Amino acid sequence: MESAFPTAARLGLHVLLYSSLLLNALFLAHHFLSAPPAPSPLLSEADNGGGGGALSWALRAARDAESVAAAGCSGHGRVFLDGIVGQDGRPGCECNTCFEGPDCSVRTPDCTVDADSGDPMFLEPYWMQHAEASAVVVSGWHRMSYRTTDGLFQSVADDKQIVFATGSMQLINALVYALSPDSNSGSTASVVATTPYYPAYRTQIVLFDSREYRWAGNTSMWAKASGNSTTKEDVIEFVTSPNNPDAVLHQPVVGGSSAILDHAYFWPHFTHIPAPSNEDVMLFTTSKLSGHASSRFGWALIRDEKVAKRVNNYILQNTMGTSRDTQLRMLSVFKAILANLHGKEDIFAFGHDVMTAKWRKLGAVVSRSRRISLQNIPPQYCTYFDKIREPSPAYAWVKCEREEDSDCSDVLLKAKIITRSGVWNDASSRYTRISLIKSQDDFDLLLERITEFVDAELTAAGSNSM
Amino acid sequence: MESAFPTAARLGLHVLLYSSLLLNALFLAHHFLSAPPAPSPLLSEADNGGGGGALSWALRAARDAESVAAAGCSGHGRVFLDGIVGQDGRPGCECNTCFEGPDCSVRTPDCTVDADSGDPMFLEPYWMQHAEASAVVVSGWHRMSYRTTDGLFQSVADDKQIVFATGSMQLINALVYALSPDSNSGSTASVVATTPYYPAYRTQIVLFDSREYRWAGNTSMWAKASGNSTTKEDVIEFVTSPNNPDAVLHQPVVGGSSAILDHAYFWPHFTHIPAPSNEDVMLFTTSKLSGHASSRFGWALIRDEKVAKRVNNYILQNTMGTSRDTQLRMLSVFKAILANLHGKEDIFAFGHDVMTAKWRKLGAVVSRSRRISLQNIPPQYCTYFDKIREPSPAYAWVKCEREEDSDCSDVLLKAKIITRSGVWNDASSRYTRISLIKSQDDFDLLLERITEFVDAELTAAGSNSM
The missing domain is CATH 3.90.1150.10 (Aspartate Aminotransferase, domain 1)
Known part of the structure; x- marks a missing residue:
């Protein structure tokens, strides 16, 4: 397969050197069952707060951030740096659903409650309590370069490759692409999931409508339809464990398929962890780990290097990797999580x-x-x-x-x-x-x-x- | 077309309220030919620096950022917060190509120069000079929610819709999807560009291999192949203006086609601006505007609301919008740009x-x-x-x-x-x-x-x- 970016391979070395975030993510994803890790040099350095002199260029941004954070909004909303403009021309309160008024103190009468979206706001108070550890200053010149941003993978413990993505959403189609037959083979993979399943599997496959794969419905429909067929067929099975919506821990049910283990919710705040997961293809997202849904950061752990390369190529072609600003923020978030694992602030x-x-x-x-x-x-x-x-x-x-x-x-x-x-x-x-x-x-x-x-x-x- | 996200429509109101970044981006993209804009309330508020008290939770992050920024690296490299770890266990210098050593002071002997990638590092010194204006503090709880992150569009001046994306890379396929015939129509659009063209047009279309469109080669090949055909064919033409690689300003050449004007380089640092561009479908990216390539932020201006909706749906399905962390950073970058337009720091x-x-x-x-x-x-x-x-x-x-x-x-x-x-x-x-x-x-x-x-x-x- 050709690549538009002949320099990609040359960037490999640089990416190999850049490993804190990768390793932290992997650790969290894969090894959180063990004892708390020894703090890394970066962690202890951060705890010491760096140099002690007066601030210069970062002061204005720090003051702005603390200023908006100080707004109470009656406990039913918040002010954001990039938020709506209030009546006085300054950033105003953005109220929770069913609250209104300039300071969010008014209950909307007869309000319809919204329990629809999987918006992980339950972790917002955790981050408010860990403000110092999780804050990050992004300078105007922070990592402007494409270099190291393009989600190249590296070998890690347990013989797995890691690939970064713009949320686990991007990984759905990227993984299906990577597990499908080559476009020259003439065959088409069938993509299936067990009811009740996360709808984006179906909607993505239908929308992108690739010649290499097709949505084949839920596993029982598929089993019925293919039961009498003697044709050897490529099947890609999405296995959501624990399942969205019903929280059941699942294993693949289609024998001989390529399984994609969606572990978005495989964290101890949502489910018991019977054992570490060690499947060939697993996907994760910060949305349901740290609650940072809007950051759009996900990652896959993949055993087969060829599959990981195909995923990586897809991510490169699709979005040239994932935002480096987000990676910086996620590093501080992951460092804060790791520093508190198994402690009273876990x-x-x-x-x-x-x-x-x-x-x-x-x-x-x-x-x-x-x-x-x-x-x-x-x-x-x-x-x-x-x-x-x-x-x-x-x-x-x-x-x-x-x-x-x-x-x-x-x-x-x-x-x-x-x-x-x-x-x-x-x-x-x-x-x-x-x-x-x-x-x-x-x-x-x-x-x-x-x-x-x-x-x-x-x-x-x-x-x-x- | 069905959507996996039945709440999308309900989020519209909230997004309408959140407009500073959208309007700034549009302004930059579309109106930079006029006089400098009046400063927005947010701008003057930022200039005043917010409250003047001592810092609390943001202090540690601000110190860390200033500490790494203070490293000189001999003028041939920089230290990043999330960078490699140096010999002393602290973040170390990442050297420019052909420079090495702990402080990047050593010229690599006999080094091969890399003039390959379109990495817009020429603007890095500008942002170092505008450190205070462009810095931003991201709190741990900043906009965790999916709400307002999902790239919904809004009506703006000149009757154009704006859609955010994870770099203009994501817009290539999203726009082709949106301009292609519906999957039920049975027809397939031909995607073309004029040689020499940006290779990602071809490589994306070939990689994603959708049933609704196909890569049809360069415009002259396509004209030859379709010259004797009487079949009415859907054609989507990429028009890169100014062109990558040769900097020529282009107009569509295929009559009756849907043209996608790629204006990645349509900024006064690269080309003369003969007149504002006012095409039906235009794409832009911060990579070549502000130099923030790694942020992966692009946007499209689209006249037809139905096309904009299809693009937006694609972006939602593909990545659930674009990183909110990046949007916050881009807001401070765009504010700094706007505040200096036509001035001596333009x-x-x-x-x-x-x-x-x-x-x-x-x-x-x-x-x-x-x-x-x-x-x-x-x-x-x-x-x-x-x-x-x-x-x-x-x-x-x-x-x-x-x-x-x-x-x-x-x-x-x-x-x-x-x-x-x-x-x-x-x-x-x-x-x-x-x-x-x-x-x-x-x-x-x-x-x-x-x-x-x-x-x-x-x-x-x-x-x-x-």
């Missing part, structure tokens, strides 16, 4: 506490209902925490139990709760997904609405039985 | 000075040669500078004049200069591209090698004529 312990509390509260309300139910997740032993842990899924996978409630998301929408219908996951509309990883405000309002919904059901049942 | 005046000097020096050396020649670029009136300006192309498009020098990049490689063969541009190997936008070190070394090359030619010619 991000996973923080996240697990938040998510367990949400699941417990939601479960207590829904258990009173016979109209809706949640998936059942037993407590399980987790190798990271070295104990039995309470469930803490990212999403509630809600089933509407009444025959007439065949459109469950519509049922909840009438109760002023926006959820994501199971139809998106190629599942029945009797199911719908409630996001639990949004902000505490979002959850508190959700719990209010769900409580109203269940109370109304019980009141109605009570009057019926009278 | 980035375009700076860039034009640097690039004109390079072109003049290179031209003086090459004019002594009969073995190689450069493209001819006359001085032209520029509406931005309101005067006749000297040429300052991003690349020299070198022709080897001797019959036996049929592989021009190889001829120069033997003279220890890495260039990019015209073969990449679908042109003759008799041509090769020399990048002039890399660092001053790169150019100085290039000039040394070119001078040696021409001197050798003249010496040989002298002895032959004796």
